[in-house]
Amino acid sequence: MLFSASLDVSNVWIERSDRDLCRDLSFTLRAGEVLRVLGDNGAGKSSLLKVVAGAMTPLEGRIMFNGQDVTSHRALLQQSMVYIGHGAGLKSMLTIEENLLSYCPATSPEQMQSVLDILDLANHQETYVKALSAGQSRRVALARLWLSQCPLWLLDEPFASLDVSGVAVVESKIQQHINEGGMVLLTTHQALSSVVTRDLVLS
Amino acid sequence: MTYLTFGRTQCRVLWRRKQDTVNALLFFVMVVALFPLGINPSAAFLAPAAGGIIWCAAVLAILMAIDGIFKEDFRDGTLEQWVVCGLSLPVLMLIKVAIHWFAVVFPLLLVMPLVSEMLMLPSGSFWVLVATVLAGTPCLFLLGAIGAALTVSLKQGATLVILVILPFYLPVIIFATSAIEASQVGLPYIGFVAMLLAVSLLSLVVSPFMTAVAVKASVN
Ligand SMILES: Nc1ncnc2c1ncn2[C@@H]1O[C@H](COP(=O)(O)OP(=O)(O)OP(=O)(O)O)[C@@H](O)[C@H]1O
Ligand SMILES: [Mg+2]
Numbered sequence: 001m002l003f004s005a006s007l008d009v010s011n012v013w014i015e016r017s018d019r020d021l022c023r024d025l026s027f028t029l030r031a032g033e034v035l036r037v038l039g040d041n042g043a044g045k046s047s048l049l050k051v052v053a054g055a056m057t058p059l060e061g062r063i064m065f066n067g068q069d070v071t072s073h074r075a076l077l078q079q080s081m082v083y084i085g086h087g088a089g090l091k092s093m094l095t096i097e098e099n100l101l102s103y104c105p106a107t108s109p110e111q112m113q114s115v116l117d118i119l120d121l122a123n124h125q126e127t128y129v130k131a132l133s134a135g136q137s138r139r140v141a142l143a144r145l146w147l148s149q150c151p152l153w154l155l156d157e158p159f160a161s162l163d164v165s166g167v168a169v170v171e172s173k174i175q176q177h178i179n180e181g182g183m184v185l186l187t188t189h190q191a192l193s194s195v196v197t198r199d200l201v202l203s
Numbered sequence: 204m205t206y207l208t209f210g211r212t213q214c215r216v217l218w219r220r221k222q223d224t225v226n227a228l229l230f231f232v233m234v235v236a237l238f239p240l241g242i243n244p245s246a247a248f249l250a251p252a253a254g255g256i257i258w259c260a261a262v263l264a265i266l267m268a269i270d271g272i273f274k275e276d277f278r279d280g281t282l283e284q285w286v287v288c289g290l291s292l293p294v295l296m297l298i299k300v301a302i303h304w305f306a307v308v309f310p311l312l313l314v315m316p317l318v319s320e321m322l323m324l325p326s327g328s329f330w331v332l333v334a335t336v337l338a339g340t341p342c343l344f345l346l347g348a349i350g351a352a353l354t355v356s357l358k359q360g361a362t363l364v365i366l367v368i369l370p371f372y373l374p375v376i377i378f379a380t381s382a383i384e385a386s387q388v389g390l391p392y393i394g395f396v397a398m399l400l401a402v403s404l405l406s407l408v409v410s411p412f413m414t415a416v417a418v419k420a421s422v423n
Contacts, residue, residue: 091216
């Protein structure tokens with residue numbers, strides 16, 4: 001599948017606990033780009049991602065998706081994005097498969113099987129998520145990315161608690177996604193080899 | 204995510220954690236069972252008080268069930284995912300509350316014949332009791348959801364929910380018990396049931412939006 005989408009964020013002003021995290025921040029994201037948000041702990045990287053995802057409202061600023069203003073009606077953007085935050089968003093009392101199907105109901109059994117194979121979770125299909133390790137739950141959360149066919153990925157520390165092979169798999173998936181014309185906005189403290197197109201530094 | 208898969212997931216989770224609902228139900232039955240033992244098992248005392256006892260126990264059981272409905276969702280990050288999933292948050296909240304309402308009230312109605320027998324409620328008033336439960340409890344759940352969403356990010360949430368929403372429960376208890384009392388002394392009770400229905404319908408209109416706003420504020 002080939003995507004073509006664009007995201008324009010202009011003049012956002014984010015305030016949290018009466019502290020300005022960023023003011024007049026603007027950036028654009030085009031098809032095939034990976035934008036990495038850099039900054040110290042507490043600089044406001046997660047907050048910026050939440051603002052783009054629509055979980056937080058900025059004091060000011062405008063967000064355009066595919067040339068349409070989505071600042072006040074976010075659904076248009078939200079249906080074309082996957083946001084994975086610090087919390088995995090998985091129900092501990094459901095199995096891996098049930099969790100993934102609740103987000104991506106159109107997944108076929110073959111797709112499910114291949115994704116679980118890639119993530120090295122093939123033996124755990126029927127395991128409750130509460131019985132998985134931190135890294136394994138992270139893998140399940142990330143599996144949503146390639147099941148849901150959305151052009152925009154918003155990833156908050158996607159590599160947290162992943163092992164070396166997990167990082168490699170996710171990196172290659174990001175590479176594949178941008179080759180298909182997808183867009184990725186991510187924060188990470190991990191040194192990444194090649195996939196990042198540009199950096200955005202929050203101070 | 205679609206509304207259908209959301210509802211199905213909620214049902215699944217509720218079923219796998221059915222112990223919580225069962226606990227609320229056991230609590231209800233125990234409170235009701237203790238009254239005749241503790242105060243006076245004679246019909247002269249129990250029959251007029253039956254409606255009040257049943258309703259107070261039901262309200263406490265519902266408070267128990269409602270105060271934590273968003274706890275788990277907040278902790279595991281799914282609450283945040285609902286906010287950003289592109290579906291209408293008020294509709295999602297309505298679906299969730301409706302499923303919880305059914306999961307608690309349906310078993311409650313199943314034990315109702317037993318407890319009204321235990322409290323010697325006159326058989327003519329039994330159906331009035333059922334009508335008040337059906338008309339009044341939606342309001343308790345809808346309002347409770349607002350309180351639960353408001354306090355979900357706080358550590359001492361549970362007691363706060365009770366303080367926040369209990370005042371709004373009082374009219375419901377008063378109308379419901381008045382209806383049952385009226386039916387016992389042969390007065391018209393339809394007006395009280397209609398009031399309950401009106402309050403529930405009003406909260407049906409208002410509550411999903413307020414719950415959605417509270418949820419958004421909590422994930423912030
Ligand atoms: N729930 C909250 N309520 C109030 N203030 C918050 C909340 N979460 C974070 N903050 C504040 O907002 C600021 C930015 O937080 P944010 O989570 O965006 O940082 P971050 O750049 O993602 O940091 P990290 O690298 O540790 O993930 C922090 O200074 C923090 O004090
Ligand atoms: Mg962060």
